[in-house]
Amino acid sequence: MTKPMICAILRKRRENGGIMQVGVVIFLPMEELMEIEKFLAFTEELGKKKKGKKEEFEKLQRLFERFHLLNRKYLDKETFDKATGSITSVAEAIANTVRYLDTEIAHLRSKRMKLPFENVELGEMQKVQTKNEMLLKEYLAQYESEHTA
Secondary structure (H helix, E strand, O other): OOOOEEEEEEEEEOOOOOEEEEEEEEEOOHHHHHHHHHHHHHHHHHHHOOOOHHHHHHHHHHHHHHHHHHOOOOOOHHHHHHHOOOHHHHHHHHHHHHHHHHHHHHHHHHOOOOOHHHHHHHHHHHHHHHHHHHHHHHHHHHHHHHHHO
16 A cells, blocks of 8 residues: 555644644545445446446455445444445545545554554554455456456
8 A cells, every 4th residue: 555645734723723634635646545435436337337247246245245344443333334335435434435445554553652552553454445345456456357258
């Protein structure tokens, strides 16, 4: 995973004259966004497809179950249950989880004074995100190899 770039820190003046940090605007690298967008476009095509839709949905369900096992800490049971209904809902749940992890990783990286548990959490998030990327790339490559051969 490449390092996200932090673009700006949003600040707000307090009534007592101090400055409070409100948020951080983060721009993810283009290859990260392209991978997620490619996955979403791919699943959108699957949703429109009529022939073989059920088999593809089952493959996507298996991918989502593996994805959920990796991301149990970041993908709650309620979201997992809601997403099992259709191809687009599964894809959106995966994409939103990947985006969430990217922003959390960037936020923890940008912190100057990290607590020890935050360093551990950052390392765990980076490992999970790397596995997520490999899982999605593997799924897309498998689909492309099946349909080009």
